[in-house]
Every structure is written in C-alpha cells, then in structure tokens.
Amino acid sequence: MGNVIGIGASPKRKEDQRFLTGRGSYVSDIKRPGMTAGAFVRSPHGHAKLRGIDKSAALAAPGVIAVLTGDDVADDGLGSLPCGWGITDAKGVPMKEPPFPMLAQDKVRFVGDMVAFVIAETPEQANAAAELLNVDYEVLPSVVGVLEAVRPGAPQLFDDVPNNICCDWELGDKAAVEAAFRKAAHVAKLSLVNNRLIGNPMEPRAAIAEYEPGTDRFTLWTTSQFPHVVRFLMGALVLNIPQHKLRVVAPDVGGGFGVKQFHYGEEAVITWAAKRVMRPIKWVASRSEGYVSDRHGRDHVTEAELALDETGKFLAFRVKTLANMGGYLSTFGPNIPTNLYGPLLGGVYTTPAIYCNVKVVFTNTVPVDAYRGAGRPEATFVLERIVDVAASEMGIDRVEIRRRNMIPKEAYPYQTPVLVQYDSGDPVGCLDGALVAADAKNFGIRKSESARKGKFRGLGYSTYVEACGLAPSRFAGRLGARGGLYESATVRVHPTGQVTVMIGTHNHGQGHETTFAQIVSEKLGVSFENVDIVFGDTDRVQFGMGTYGSRSLVVGGAALSKATDKVVAKGKKIAAHLLEAAEVDIQFEAGKFSVAGTDRMKTFEEIAGAAYVPHDYPLEVLEPGLEEQAYYDPVNFTYPGGCHIAEVEVDPETGTVTLVNYTAVDDVGTVINPMIVEGQLHGGIVQGVGQALFENAVYDEGSGQLLSGSLMDYCMPRADHLPMMKVETHSTLCTHTPMGVKGCGEVGTIGSPAAVINAVVDALSHLGVTHVDMPATPNRIWRLLQNASLPVAAE
Amino acid sequence: MQISFTLNGRPTTVDVEPATLVAELLREQFNLTGTHIGCDTSQCGACVVHLDGLPVKSCTLLAPALDGATLLTIEGLQGAPGSNRLHPMQEAFREHHGLQCGFCTPGMLMTAVALATEKPALTEADVRRGLEGNICRCTGYQNIVVSVISGAAAMNAAKGE
16 A cells, blocks of 8 residues: 555645756747747737738738738637626626627727737747837727726726626625614724735746647647636637647646636637647747736725624625726626625624625726635725724724624524525634734733834734635526536546546646645555646546636545545445455455455455456446546535734834734635645735735826836735744534535635734824725835824834 | 857857847757746846856846856756756755745745855845845745755755765
8 A cells, every 4th residue: 555645644745846956847848849939919008999000011020920910810700708707787687798809809908908919930030020010009098997987977998888887786685784774883984995916926928829730639838727718718719619629738837826717818819820820839928918918806996884783793784896897808807806705795704784786897907807815805805994993983802893793603504694605614713713823912012012112013803704615506607607617537547556637627836736646645545656646738637627716625626535436436346346245345444445344355456457457357247447537516615714813013214014923823624735735825825915015006097007017016025025924724624525625725815915904004093093005015104104193203 | 159158067058149148048049947037127036047156037147148157057956967866955945845836946946055055054034135036926935934944954964064
C-alpha cells in the first residue's frame, strides 16, 4: 500500500517542483511551429461611433499577414459573446441583453473595446502595424459612474436600453420590511461605495490558436479557469465549431481570482483568425492591456437601512444598490451583484425580514464580473458596516450587538428570508475563538501605547457567511443560470495499481494536484506518489465546469469521492470472484480487499492487475478494466463563515493606516490539507485588505479614460504592507457534501474588507468619524482628519 | 550585434537586436521560460535574474548590457545542471508553502537568494522590505516571508559546513 497520505495531512505540494525550478508551462511559454503573432487594436475612447476603418497602411507594414475587423466577423456570420445568466426584474421581465460583438460593430463602449486584430510574423511587427491602423471615430460623451449613468440626460450606451438600466432586480418581502421599519425603535442608515477593483493575477492573459486542415480541428491554448466552458460557449454559440472539432487547453495558469473564468472575445477572435491565416497565432497581453480588458470587479453604490428594536435586535434590513456592469454583459456579469449578493444579506444573523433592490447599470467602462468573493464581499461589507453604525448610535458594544443577533449553533439548518438555507455553522464559536486569538481583551492597553506614540489605534470586527460550492444546477437554473454547475471526475486505475484522475476543475494555484491526490490516497489506500491529477485539457478530461466560487473541492472533490467509491465497488466484485466469496462479505480497508472474518485478501494492485488481465475473471457479468467516472451535482450551496478581527494604527500626521494585527477564525468544514487551507486564507485576506486600504480602479468621467491604468497607478498590496496574520479554523461539517467540506478559496476576501474598515472607523471614532469609504488611503484619511477640524495629535 | 556572456555557468555567444530586452532574449532565443514577464512597468519582479551576482529586473535591461557579464536565471539556480536537486531557498519555499500559482516564484526566489547572500541573518522586516519589488497575488506574502527567513538560514548553514 505504500505511503498513504490522506485527509488532514499536509504533504508538500506535488506541483511545486516544476514551479520552483522555472519549468512550469504557462500559455506564454508555449511555441508552435510556424507561429505568428497577434495584436489587438483597442478603442482609445470610452464611447464613440465607428465611422470606418482603413486597413491599407497596416496591411502594407512589414511582416503583416492579415488585419481583421468587425466587418469580417459580420461577413462570416459569427455570434456575439454570450452571457451565462439571464436575470429578470420583479415583474419577471428579462434583463436587457444587447449583443457583445467580439470585434466592435458600429460603436465602441469602453476604452479597450476591441476594434481589430492584426496578425504578423513577429509581436513587434504586429504591434507596429496595429499603430498604423486608421480608425475613424466620432467621439461621444462617456459615462462611467453608476449614479451618473442613471441620471436623466446621461449618455446612452444602447438605443434600446433606457437610462442604461440592464435590470431592476429585487429580492425579499418588501411589505414585511416596511412594516418592520414602522415599529422599529431605531433605524441606522448608511451610504457607501464598494470600490472598483482589478483582479491582477500575476500572469497576464494569453492565448494561442491553431487550425489543422487535415483533421479540421482547432486547438486553443488559453489562460482559463474553465476550458470546457470556453469550448462550449465559443464553439457552440460564437464560432459554430462542433465540440468534437475543438480542443481547449488551459495548462499552468498563473492565478485567476475570477479574471480568467469568463469567455473572452480575444479567445474567439484568435481561434477564428487561425483558420483564416492557416497558421498558429499567439497573443500575450501586456499588464496595461489587461487593465483595459480583464473584467473588473465590485463597483457598487449602496444605501442601506437597518431597523432595530430597543434591545438592539435586528428587525429588518433594506438595501438599495446601483451595480456597474461596464459596457457589455460578461459571462457571469448580471449574476454577481444580484444572486450572489442579495441572498447573503442575512449574514450570520436572525434578521427576519430583508429586502434588496439592485439596479444593474451599463457604463462606458470595462465589463464588470466576478472577482474573488464575487457579490459576497459586497454583501458582507454593507451588513457588517451598518451593524457597527447601529451599535455606535445605540450605545451597544459592537461584539454584544453581534452576539445578540447571531444564529445559535442549534438553530441550524437555518432558513433565511432571502432564499438560502444554511445547513451548518457556529457563528458564536467563531466569534469567541477570534476574540481570544486576537487578544481583544487587552486591546485597550495596546491603544494606550499607540496613543503615547501619537497614533490612533482601532479594532474592527467582521462576522460573515458566504454561499459557495457553485452550485445546485436546479436551484441555479431557477435563478437564471443557462448552464449546469455540477462537476465530473474519472478515476483511471492502471494495471499496476497507480492512478490517474481526470477532473473538470482547474488548478491555478489552489494545490489541487496535492489535495485531490490525498483524497484518492486515503480512499483507495494507494501511495500518494502513485496518484496524478490531470486537468485543463478538453481532449484529456471528459467534461467540467472549472474552478471558481470555491467549488473545486466541494463539487469536484465530491465527484472524485463518488468515482473512487465506484472503483471500490467494482474492486469488491472482482475480489469476490478471486477469493470465492460472496460480494457482501468483501471488505475494503487500507488498500486491501478481504473476506470478512478471514485472512484471505487481495491487494488493490492485485485487483487492478486482474481487471486488466482477466484470465480468472467473471467476464459474463463484469467488464474488464478498472476506470470509473462520476458526475456530482450538489444539493445545496455550502456556507463557510467565520469571524475576522483587524487591528490598525492610524498616523494622524500623514493619514497612513497600518494594519498591525489580523486574526481570522473560519469555519470551512472538513480540512483536507491544513497547509493549503492556511495559504488560501492568507491570500484571500490580503486581497480583501488590498480593497480596504490600497486598490482602486478610477475612471475619468466624461472621457472614460482609465486613470489607474498600470501597476504604477493601481496600488497592489506588497510584503511590507502587512503583518503576520493569525488564521485558525473552527469547523462544523457541511451536512450534504460527501466529506463535509465547505470550501475556502474566497472566505478571506469576503471577511476582511469590513474588518479593516471597521477598525479604521474605530480608530477615528473619537473624532466623530462614522464611515470611511474604501480604499482608506493616506490621502482620504488625512482629508477626513482635516475636516474633523480637531487637533490631530492624539492626546 | 554579437554579445558574449556566461549564462547559468556556460559561456555563450549570441547575435541580438540591440533593442532586445534580456527577459525576451532568455525566453525567445534560449527557451529559458522560467523568467516570467508579469508587467510592463518594472513593478512586479517576476523577471528577476542575477547579473554579476546582483538581482536585476530583466524586463528593463537591454541585451547589450550582458556582454562580458555573468547571468544566472532560475533554471541555473538548482544544484547540478539537469538534476532535480533544489537550492536551499527553493527547498524552503516548498517546505513552507511559499508559492501557489508559481508565476511570481522564479522572481521571488532570485530576489530571496540575493537578499540572503547580502545579509545571512534576515529579520522579518528585512525580508518584507527586501521583497518590495516583487508582487505576489496568491500568498498574501506570509509564507513567502517565512520561506525566505528559513531559506537564508539554510544557505548560511550550508556555507558554514
């Protein structure tokens, strides 16, 4: 049986050897014989009519092979980029869904909108020729903010989308909420902005496409989190390529965070172009090109009101949000600020009535879609901020008001008033654990020490729950999903007993090659070294929906678990034959099939050998071979949750906020590999800290120019911005996933922005500050301190 | 133009366009694709290599600057060429889960080795400051910092043997 490394262990990662030695294989590392280079010509204007394109100068440039525009797309009768979710308004009217052409037709709607594709012998030649393309634009006024976009007289992006409103969506019992507000002892109100973010995986997007005329097959290598979905959307809905003639490969991918879980126009254009020029084409985005084409995240403007009784119990919660969609609907776009936002507004509290209205709005900006957390960080931020506001206004301790409203552990399963039913959780346990881990009781001492140095110290709490493990297909279908959200796994046992797993999720940093191998090692009793995980290639993996929404272990791991169960079941039949026993008497444990109550047994390897050399085998009733496949469709979302506590120090002289301590106690269900889970939490937390303190995508109103257009202008968290974080788990088991897992990819990003901002507000509360919008930059804080017109030095 | 330099221990002569960046030269002409290009403003540090023993961002260095110099890339960092033996810093990153997607990792390692060479007894603050020019989006830096401190200690111990 060798070296079994199972659930709960932290083996070093299988994928590390190639990454540590520079031998990873990312899309930009791949070369194909006869490969050409492609460059996209992108709109420099936020909003303009396309009057004409003169290709002649670009075509005459050295090395140029072809120049393709929207007219060529139209001539070939190709489709537009599909949206995977169709939401409806309160009356059941479908959202406005204007076409999203892969190369602009008639109009451009954001800086970066694709106008043409230039193919040349080298990248330098393609870029030089792209500069020579003569595009005649009639520049129109742009609108980039949601408040501005819905005002009368605002520039209109589409003729048939009045007031730029894609959908006026709502959720919850509006009348019940109004009734609760009428009898409230106190109403807390808060207006806030959830800042626009750029995901910034470290590997820029890239693609290579190739067409083989001999077999009439296309291959697309792309930086994607879900190659099968790209194959389906692009092949079936955009380019009309039959699925069996299209291979999509997503090899090593350098981070995703949502940015790579959409079907992008670049993928469709390059695949289509590869056949037109009959040569492989490679395109690699620069970072700045990614900034104007990678889908952005967040960008909400929200008004929230919380009704409370005289003891601080939440009676009702009302939220009105304007959510930015950008210039077109991206793959998941309209789903994020609606279905992944409204249902999470209950948080870990017993609030009996909730109403949420979201106006989904088009603007002249890059399309907005899922970014790590996707809707759930926005919901958590609104709720956890207004809880602090209410506590402060009512003079109730911030921990106490949370405790009074938390769902008790024994009340699970808990039905919220906003669709979702939480299966398990222990918010009070997480809160208590975090208070101890953060040494909250001695915060006063630390605050006094900071004051002696002239600094303001603050402590911030955030308790949260999220819905992940996307998703029960039937439930998602009712909410507007146009596809299924199951996952698949094939377990191939080789004649010598080693195992190759083909799985439909995609590993781009999460450690799947290690975690999934641990599951197989434990369940089949095979050596950890003897399990390999294959992903990211539609020719090798049967099918899959990919990796996003903390779904890989929850949904993919469940499919894998089911497939290993099938292997064991078949192994028992083979063992029963070989051991001349009844199948019911065969036990499987630690890699051995044995007859109960005897010492007669066969090893896993012997059974595998018998399956492939079936000389002594029940061929009449059993097929040879040992390979099983399973699809798994979850029965519910999973609901990880937890409590995060941030501690900050504010320098009143400069306005600089320093994060000095950070503590997270998260309930992620069963932990397969503690080392990997901890790493996911670290990374997730820092992305949320980035939103709270540093990151902001800023557009210029009117021109539609992206002002934060490079890593020089968009502040990413760096090593010296951060303290050592303390992360712990306090797990309750998910009741409906095979291993009790809940998922951990997004929790850090969901809990952290509110914790950090609550800490900043706490640090400044003695100056009358009640809210700070993100990011809490030195500039913003310094201005707040000036406007507070109080002596800035701490006394 | 023709330039001669030592690449990962081997004398090399190559014809280059003078405007070629070292990162491109390594990736395109030598197929050394472990040196990554993550940005266009010299901010991310995925392309860090050692030029005459010092860490440099190879996306901001023109190929003619290599003439007569010694260049070390991630592919030359490990023990014997062609072996799977890891450098103590690589070993520390594996041990402490100092990498996730792997894209920033080569640049992180090259910067870390240079930091540890310059100052063997690194503090947490030294490491955090020293990694200012390297961006990682996956790890939140925590395990990278732990890895670098541990790797530096291992490098130091190996030197003393």
